[in-house]
Amino acid sequence: MPQQIGIVGVPPLAVIRQLNAEQVRIVDLDEPQLVLSIDQSDQYLPRVYCAILRTVLLNALNLRLDRIYVDVGPGKCDCALHVAAVLKDILCIPVIATRNTDTEGFGHPICESGLPLIEKMQRITKGVQCCTPSPSSLACTPTAGFWGVPPRDFSILEPFPNSTHIYGWTRCMENKTPADLELEAHCNPAVPTVFFAQSFCAKTALAKHLAARHPKALWVDSDVSASSSVRAKIEAFLELSGVTGGGCAAG
């Protein structure tokens, strides 16, 4: 049975290469892996805290893992640094903090493809586990934008058309340069864009700032799951901005 290794954030490519060479099974601890109440994390983390990192702790407590790599620093966040310290204290397995400052860009074709937005997001998060670029995809002309991190609850992405381009840290993920602030801050002023951050995440500041400078923007944050009001806000924003279902044209 292969070793099972948990990762948090986007560890450096050297780490991923090593894990691939060891032929271990990589588990993304940022994503919900178990059907368990997130309140279980309250034992170690405040309830008012980033839902992604609460999910990390929930997964780490309940999955059989051999070791964990937690990326901290400019490619992730200070909260991850602190959660890594908590995990080191409460778990019996190695918890290794990494600092991803990789600068070699691998491109971001999925972000600009015409796939459904949820599928784009799934492919990009899965892509963190390998050290090759995303397969090339036909770029589509954007009619909407989603800026931000992969949300804890992907259902927030349902209202978007296929012709939505992804910006922000998710684009950095696909490019395998998670600490590239310039790429993270890039967005397209020509398309209505939803700027998203997890509630209680430091990236809310950047999301709000960029949204204020964008001519057609909606800034939203969401905690554990997407509330009906957040979904309704996004739906209304897209509708009132004239964004319709997404046909995808080359360009």
Next chain:
Amino acid sequence: MLLADFGTSYCKLFDTEQDTEPRIIPARELPCDFRADIGTGHNAKRRSRQTVNELTALAKGGNRLIAEPDFTLLDCGSRDIKFVHFRNGKMADMGWNAECGASMGFTIELLAQYYRIDYGQVPVPESGFSVTCGVLGLSSIFDAVAAGSSESEAAAKFVRGIARNAYQFAGSPQKLHLSGGLCGNPLFVGCFPCEVVPLGRFVLLEGLKRPPHDPMNLSRSLL
């Protein structure tokens, strides 16, 4: 065609072929099998053949009723508050607070019934409670009454706190168009520190009068 704004406490109805004026029915009195052709509001999904997002209905209704290129329209409902802000005839900002504004209109009505307060007879207080929502604000009322305030004075300070919160949520505009049942509450309207234009409780219903999911309609009128 039967249009409906299925609010939490009240349902507003308009039959385009029979009615000349909208009708209001308490939500609790609607028959279980009641259905509208097009609906919006908290209970629309289970009671309508076709639903329209509440913010969309508010924006479209405001766009029909307000003949100004720049305006802020705030809808204060039983359980939430939402606003749209138009600039140069285009939607520039929006917001919907379904958590911290929770149960605000509902709580104001409950207070009036329990304490037998006529809000038309209560003067606007010079100061108010700092309240974030109806439920949390009740403690302030109970504390004030225990400290010797009259019930109506305490309720007035609560209403002022709610109004000021809603005002800030809408971006603190100099002029505010107000939608919802609280337009009929003189105390609530008087507590805003700006010019208020009450539009009544049928703005969302007005927003249903155009066919929904008509992108041409939306993009021409709002963008």
